[in-house]
Amino acid sequence: MRIVLGVGGGIAAYKVASLLRLFTEAGHHVTVIPTEAATRFVGTATWEALSGNPVSNSVFDDVHQVNHVRLGHEADLVVIAPATADLLAKAATGQAGDLLTNTLLMAHGPVLFAPAMHTEMWQHAATQANVETLRSRGAAVLEPATGRLTGSDSGPGRLPEPEVIFDAAMALVQGETDYQLPLAGRTVTISAGGTREPLDPVRFLGNRSSGKQGVALAVAARNAGATVRLLAAHMEVPAPAGVEVVPVETALQLREAALAAAAGSDVVIMSAAVADFRPAEVSDTKIKKRDDSADPVITLVRNPDILHELVELRNSAGHGKRQQLIVGFAAETGDSDGDVLAYGEAKLERKGCDLLVVNHVGADKVFGQDTNSVVILSRSGAEPQEAAGTKTEVSAAIISRIGFELNHVSPRA
Known part of the structure; x- marks a missing residue:
């Protein structure tokens, strides 16, 4: 596929280098057209090295090839990232002052804009009117992510992660013209890893959790457009980029962090x-x-049931109606009294959460592995849903189910 990647003049231009790599590693031919301002942030040498193609932003380069016409005609897809307020305005009003805006006017295929700017600029009436104009003409304009911006500012206006833009671009090419990020505008809190309960300054009681599934869930939620907060207990894998990380160690610390984040x-x-x-x-x-x-004899006491407490807190605040979706995990082993699924169904009823992801664990199952096999149980009465494969694939299935629940299931009294 032939892709034109237009780069706007914003600090987020550095993240577009990763998007370019995703396109090229997927086998696509990419022509990068940076604006003049964009080259102040990332030079043309970087774009040429990563794309393997010459880079220009002038209509007077290679005039014999009539690039300002040819590039738009030949492109199967045009992606603009970061789409600054200035670029959105120029595109909406049909300006053609450089090679990129000329190419936009000549584009025959789908066009995707990935905005990035300060919150006030994104929320300004002029920018919102330009976005609506572009969408009315058939262009896809992603919602910006919410998070840390330039300096100490934070809010909506952050460039979506490269993986999010890549997925949206591929969906657009496949004909999903109404492509929406299922968790766009949502805030998702995810706990991951295994807690450790100290015996003394050296020893602790722990478990075999590596954190791989929780991290994969954070990536999937981020890629679905959510603002993600990761409550990270002991993990054997690094936290992903683009998420807020809250480190915890014990169950009591996790409880405190979870109750604060859930609000x-x-x-x-x-x-x-x-x-x-x-x-x-x-x-x-x-x-x-x-x-x-x-x-020594070690006496144990019960830790609080964090999941059940979150449900009770949610129900109390919402006067019995679901104001947020709560998902639990059940790592179970069967025994003579019941199988894994039976224990999972009992736990779903006992905990009161909306979804429960059940898996069969053991010394050589799930913990520390790269694959997983789960059953998603729902209190809505839906049939159990199976998901298996890599933890990335399982996470995608879980996040997809969460998106469906949020967008299609009415709150319950």
Whole structure:
């Protein structure tokens, strides 16, 4: 596929280098057209090196090829990122002052704009009118992400992550002209990893969770357009870019972070492996092993049920109606009293969450692995949904289901 990648003059231009790599690694032929202002942020040498094609922003270069006409005619897709307020205005009013705006006027294929600017600029009536004009003409304009902007500012106006723009572009080419990010404008809190309960300054009670599934969920939610907050317990993988990370260690710390984060979240996904018990006493010094003393006896006490508490808090605040979607995870093993699914269904009823993701765990299953197989149970009465594959694929299925629940299921009394 032949893609024209137009780069606007904003600080977010540096992130577009990653988008370009996604396009080229997928086998597409990409011509980059930066505006003059964009070259102040990222030079033409970078675009030429990553695309393998010459780069220009002037209608007077290679005049014999009539580039200002040819590029738009030949492009199967035009992507503008970052689409600054200035570029949106020029595109909406049909200006043609450089190679990029000429190409936009000549484009026969789908056009995707990925805006990035300060919040006040995005929310200004003039910008919103330009966006509506472009959409009315058939162009796709993504909603910007919400997050940290230039300096200390924060709010809507952040460039969507490169993976989000790539997915939207591919969907647009496949004919999904009404493509919408399923979690655009939503705030999602996800817990990941395994909690650790200290015995002394050296030892702890822990579990085998690597955090891979929680991190994959954070990536999938981010790519679906959400603002993501990751409550990170012990993880063996790094947190992804483009999400807010809140480090925690113990179940009590996770509870405090989850209750605080839930207040501003549309979705809460409790995928962390939370310790059910903690030592009743924690030694200030290392517990010594001595030949002349008896073996220590460790008394355990229950940790709070964070998932159930989140549901009760949500229900109380919403006067019994669902104001946010709460998703639990059940890492289960079957026994003589029941199989994994039976335990999962009982846990769904007991916890009261909206969705419960159930998987069969063991020493060589799920924890630390790159693949997973789950069943998604719902309190809405829907049939159980199976998802299997890599943890990335499973996460995509879970986030897709969450998007469906948010957009199609009415709140319950």
